Amino acid sequence: MNKQELYQVANNYISHKKLKQFGIAGHVSCALETINGNVFTGICIDLPCSIGLCAEQSAIAEMVKNNETVIEKIVAVYEDGSILPPCGRCREFISQIDDQNMETKIILPELREVLLQDLLPEGWDNKWK
Ligand SMILES: [Zn+2]
Incomplete structure (x- = not known):
């Protein structure tokens, strides 16, 4: 799947779901493709007490649930259609799922x-590699 197609998959899951109180979900969506060619998706969840989950983490959980850990490429899309680079936490999260993910293509x-x-x-953890 090329970058444009992966972007389109993520874009297809954009929604703006209102949750309890001021909680919202789905305003960021992520699609990733593994080195085996499988595509997994996820959406963000933001809750009023600052608990939240990035779309990338949601997609990665789906990937790991399906026994894969190596990401070929990943893209996150905001509800206005723009592409969001991964936040610092997600960069670290992706890197710690599998050492090979340092080669993951991040779509910008x-x-x-x-x-x-x-x-x-x-990397803070390079000394243990
Ligand atoms: Zn993030």
């Missing part, structure tokens, strides 16, 4: 792409 705005290792150049 305008469908540019960068390897995760270029977004996390100085």
Whole structure:
């Protein structure tokens, strides 16, 4: 699947779900493709007491549930259709799922792409590798 197709998959899951009180979900959606060619998706959940889950983490949980850990490429899309780079927590999260994920292609705005290792150049855990 190419970058544009993966973007479209993520975009298809965009919604704006209102939850209890001021909680919302689905305003960011993520699609990832594994090295085996499988695609997994997830949406964000933001709750009023600051508990939340990024769309990337949601998609990664789905991937791990299906016994895969290596991501070929990943994209997150905001409800206005723009592409969001992963937050710092997600960058770290992706890197710690599998060492090979330092080679994951992160899809950026305008469908540019960068390897995760270029977004996390100085790993705090390099001394244990
Ligand atoms: Zn995040």
